[in-house]
Amino acid sequence: xxxxxxxxxxxxxxxxxxxxxxxxxxxxxxxxxxxxxxxxxxxxxxxxxxxxxxxxxxxxxxxxxxxxxxxxxxxxxxxxxxxxxxxxxxxxxxxxxxxxxxxxxxxxxxxxxxxxxxxxxxxxxxxxxxxxxxxxxxxxxxxxxxxxxxxxxxxxxxxxxxxxxxxxxxxxxxxxxxxxxxxxxxxxxxxxxxxxxxxxxxxxxxxxxxxxxxxxxxxxxxxxxxxxxxxxxxxxxxxxxxxxxxxxxxxxxxxxxxxxxxxxxxxxxxxxxxx
Amino acid sequence: xxxxxxxxxxxxxxxxxxxxxxxxxxxxxxxxxxxxxxxxxxxxxxxxxxxxxxxxxxxxxxxxxxxxxxxxxxxxxxxxxxxxxxxxxxxxxxxxxxxxxxxxxxxxxxxxxxxxxxxxxxxxxxxxxxxxxxxxxxxxxxxxxxxxxxxxxxxxxxxxxxxxxxxxxxxxxxxxxxxxxxxxxxxxxxxxxxxxxxxxxxxxxxxxxxxxxxxxxxxxxxxxxxxxxxxxxxxxxxxxxxxxxxxxxxxxxxxxxxxxxxxxxxxxxxxxxxxxxxxx
Numbered sequence: 001x002x003x004x005x006x007x008x009x010x011x012x013x014x015x016x017x018x019x020x021x022x023x024x025x026x027x028x029x030x031x032x033x034x035x036x037x038x039x040x041x042x043x044x045x046x047x048x049x050x051x052x053x054x055x056x057x058x059x060x061x062x063x064x065x066x067x068x069x070x071x072x073x074x075x076x077x078x079x080x081x082x083x084x085x086x087x088x089x090x091x092x093x094x095x096x097x098x099x100x101x102x103x104x105x106x107x108x109x110x111x112x113x114x115x116x117x118x119x120x121x122x123x124x125x126x127x128x129x130x131x132x133x134x135x136x137x138x139x140x141x142x143x144x145x146x147x148x149x150x151x152x153x154x155x156x157x158x159x160x161x162x163x164x165x166x167x168x169x170x171x172x173x174x175x176x177x178x179x180x181x182x183x184x185x186x187x188x189x190x191x192x193x194x195x196x197x198x199x200x201x202x203x204x205x206x207x208x209x210x211x212x213x214x215x216x217x218x219x220x221x222x223x224x225x226x227x228x229x230x231x232x233x234x235x236x237x238x239x240x241x242x243x244x245x246x247x248x249x250x251x252x253x254x255x256x257x258x259x260x261x262x263x264x265x266x267x268x269x270x271x272x273x274x275x
Numbered sequence: 276x277x278x279x280x281x282x283x284x285x286x287x288x289x290x291x292x293x294x295x296x297x298x299x300x301x302x303x304x305x306x307x308x309x310x311x312x313x314x315x316x317x318x319x320x321x322x323x324x325x326x327x328x329x330x331x332x333x334x335x336x337x338x339x340x341x342x343x344x345x346x347x348x349x350x351x352x353x354x355x356x357x358x359x360x361x362x363x364x365x366x367x368x369x370x371x372x373x374x375x376x377x378x379x380x381x382x383x384x385x386x387x388x389x390x391x392x393x394x395x396x397x398x399x400x401x402x403x404x405x406x407x408x409x410x411x412x413x414x415x416x417x418x419x420x421x422x423x424x425x426x427x428x429x430x431x432x433x434x435x436x437x438x439x440x441x442x443x444x445x446x447x448x449x450x451x452x453x454x455x456x457x458x459x460x461x462x463x464x465x466x467x468x469x470x471x472x473x474x475x476x477x478x479x480x481x482x483x484x485x486x487x488x489x490x491x492x493x494x495x496x497x498x499x500x501x502x503x504x505x506x507x508x509x510x511x512x513x514x515x516x517x518x519x520x521x522x523x524x525x526x527x528x529x530x531x532x533x534x535x536x537x538x539x540x541x542x543x544x545x546x547x548x549x550x551x552x553x554x555x
Binding site: 075076077099101103106107108109110111120121124125152153154168172 | 451453454456457458460461462463467471472475552553
């Protein structure tokens, strides 16, 4: 089943970005005929998906439906059995993308300072020391971080480490940013802070973000579109547009529109769980 | 109908009075002792037992000289004798053997670990020789290198090499999967993943191997000095003292050997703390 994203008309507070000449709901990532089996279980069978460009898309669904598996396959961390995944018509190896792991403790390199961690994807691409430094300072400024980037990861708090992971993923100016349950290992305070920073970065850059989430409120809060998945064999049960304008704040959480959207998501989710 | 759970009964219960007394004294000891006092309690206890045993002649003084006499002998041998020469000879051989083991063991181990297939094919051989006591190889190495310190160093190096190699390979194999994936997802090629991630990931395990390796090298060197012709070294000194029944000298040399082993261990822990700071 293919999902055609509805045209989003209400984007006044979103800053324009490089691709603003194109219609904003254009599909960025297209998945066609994706099949993935594990041992005896078929997780995805002839699965189609279109993820919109320049939007935050969150993926939500019942346990074991393969949310993380899906973005891991799209990001090339897991092999697929068959099917095609294209980014604006290009293969994965021809694009720049960022990936933020759920477990920041195991994803950062503890033998490097935080700044070297952030610069690592740039170093791989052969950037000079000066270029790296400039980019790190740029990111530090836009994230408005309040800690010393010369520290090593194990001297930072969990939230700060995840912030460093996100900065590392953003360093090479990716076209797409994947986040696999980025808040699940964080305390509430840090979740709120990083969620705000992510939204600010999104409004600044308009980068396509795909977020896997296990928390419905968080999924709806961040998203332009929430993709609700079914139980395996997994399909897209419903795509729900989230309308409240950005920047969304704590007040958004009690906004009637927002509450209604969340309720609708929950309804679909429950229906899928019981199916 | 509900039955209220009966309190469990035991055949015998620790008397409350004794329990109270014990915990009272335990708390007192905790309140008035620092970590340092606890730390030196063991050595003081050993010294006391040794002193009491020898001065009460519970063991024949021909077999066990008192601690004061032994330490006096150690002092005399260091200052007026040639114990330091023997100490240096043993240390030098141990470091040579260890150096060879590290220089070959680490790179080969890391390379083996990086390729599952090659590792699988040599795992049995490495494991087999690692489990074979190195001392069983003395005669072979004597044939190969002749009588002298070359043979001693070679056996010790061989023993330490296998341990270092195995640990380094093990460290690489058990590198945190997420970090390897993270590097790969950022676009690092195989070589970069290897040098930027795998090598660092293997370091903690490699250090464990290095520490075990140098201890084993010392063991083998001491035994080799005793039984493979050697004109100096602490092993030689210990066996010479034993042959002429100079037990003070023998105990003093044993203590010197212990000092060497312990110092090497401390040195390696210090280096390890500095290099792999993310573990501690």
